[in-house]
Amino acid sequence: RKEVEQDPGPFNVPEGATVAFNCTYSNSASQSFFWYRQDCRKEPKLLMSVYSSGNEDGRFTAQLNRASQYISLLIRDSKLSDSATYLCVGSNDYKLSFGAGTTVTVRA
């Protein structure tokens, strides 16, 4: 079983819509969490860190639920440029474990 599991999608949403998806992690000792974004045939780039209290960065909101061991990402007012694969990441002892990614496609 992978340490981080994600629904691969794809999530096809119209511009302006809200889209949300989760990932689950199996290692309860994981200490820090992130969402990375990866465009097709490009390298991953940090989207946001996920703190215990939850955090928001513009149209993006991340939540962490340690009791249920899941992390969520919500994108409001989707833009065409949000189309990408979103990688959920957990870190334990400085080792990052990546999920396989959730693909989001925003259509005009």
Next chain:
Amino acid sequence: EAGVVQSPRYKIIEKKQPVAFWCNPISGHNTLYWYLQNLGQGPELLIRYENEEAVDDSQLPKDRFSAERLKGVDSTLKIQPAELGDSAVYLCASSLDRGLWNEQFFGPGTRLTVL
């Protein structure tokens, strides 16, 4: 500021041949990572360096893979001999140090095809 540089960007070789990848991290970044990414999967850590010391190489297939970071800056990853299943994207990343919340910056990767 220059990002993580990797070369070559693409490599096609026949099985059983050797291949090497090179990575130059962001200046001042002490921690360097090599990842392997298969299609439709997330990156998987192969090895992590703190300066010139390999501190986590538990996922590196040591029978055919080797890596070095001699002066604590550039790094090379080698496969000898390559197998068909090694076809993947090899990503190098660096971070300032090993802080829990430090961002990892990835290079563009080397796309390896083994025929």
